[in-house]
Amino acid sequence: MTENLIEPAISRKLIIAINSVVLVVAALAVALSYMRIFPFYDPPGLYRLLPGDILIDLIWVYVLTFICGLVAYFAAPFLSSLFWKGHRVLTAGHYKYHVQMFSAEATKRSRARRLILPAFVALGLATAIANIRQVANLIFVNESFAHLDESAPALEVGLPIFFILILIASFVTLLFVPLWLLEDTGVICERKAIGRRVTADIEGVGNWYLALLKGFAGITTVIAYLLISVETVEWYYTISVPETFPWIILMVPVVAIIGAPFLAMAPISLVHVCYELGLKRNKEKLEQKLDRAGMSKVVIDLSRPSQSFEAK
Numbered sequence: 001m002t003e004n005l006i007e008p009a010i011s012r013k014l015i016i017a018i019n020s021v022v023l024v025v026a027a028l029a030v031a032l033s034y035m036r037i038f039p040f041y042d043p044p045g046l047y048r049l050l051p052g053d054i055l056i057d058l059i060w061v062y063v064l065t066f067i068c069g070l071v072a073y074f075a076a077p078f079l080s081s082l083f084w085k086g087h088r089v090l091t092a093g094h095y096k097y098h099v100q101m102f103s104a105e106a107t108k109r110s111r112a113r114r115l116i117l118p119a120f121v122a123l124g125l126a127t128a129i130a131n132i133r134q135v136a137n138l139i140f141v142n143e144s145f146a147h148l149d150e151s152a153p154a155l156e157v158g159l160p161i162f163f164i165l166i167l168i169a170s171f172v173t174l175l176f177v178p179l180w181l182l183e184d185t186g187v188i189c190e191r192k193a194i195g196r197r198v199t200a201d202i203e204g205v206g207n208w209y210l211a212l213l214k215g216f217a218g219i220t221t222v223i224a225y226l227l228i229s230v231e232t233v234e235w236y237y238t239i240s241v242p243e244t245f246p247w248i249i250l251m252v253p254v255v256a257i258i259g260a261p262f263l264a265m266a267p268i269s270l271v272h273v274c275y276e277l278g279l280k281r282n283k284e285k286l287e288q289k290l291d292r293a294g295m296s297k298v299v300i301d302l303s304r305p306s307q308s309f310e311a312k
Helices: 012-034 054-090 113-131 133-139 153-185 205-216 219-238 247-258 260-277 279-292 305-311
Strands: 095-101 187-191 202-204 296-299
Touching (some): 012 260, 054 095, 054 153, 054 187, 054 205, 095 279, 113 219, 153 187, 153 205, 153 279, 187 205, 202 205, 219 247, 247 260, 260 279
Parallel strands (some): 095 296
């Protein structure tokens, strides 16, 4: 790839928009918390990385994001080489590896999906942690849910999922950083053919791992997320609060739980920005590692079928 091909995979405007929304929601949550209005009761039923108020929780989110961003910037080549070697072990050496040389035309596609898949993988992991209280209590400080209304079973699970999701999103992104670099470098694998009548089986090494992660963040995660969202909305319509208690305030947890995957994209996008900042240097380092391993560079014809026939 030439230098002019290394362009941001995700629009900077999209990243700014996502983080702006999250900062507004965070500011509102902090303000309502200090006004002793939100969360609903004292003590609030929230999972926290450390004891303290909601402001400390939000600071920790960005501290963890900054640390993960540094890892993405400096350690991506090392992690990518580990994933490549892992693929070779997991497939029992049945593949040959190459570095694909691709053109600018082949790289012009939207990659906003890079934010979506990590968010749903983090959601699936957060859901699993929140539903196993013994595991959750080992990791997070659990404040009492005793004061929650009995009609709020979804809230008792939904709020921990939301806070756990926000806290672990950056760490989950580190699973994707080496896969992004393998994809951007063009590392592909070709199944070793035995005999003559064998259809070519070629795919990106990063794509092989991404397929596994898509399976983890599959239909069961989406269904669980939809069920919690529906139950949270039902809770909103069944609660009884004093007349002086603003209904709009109770919409904050509802919106937060329903919009949890979107809000988790904020720390994920910041880690991705750090990844992009070091992309040129990290590509060169990874290519050097692959050259020393004897990996050849190949050109694959990605032209459309109609173009191929016209050329004939």
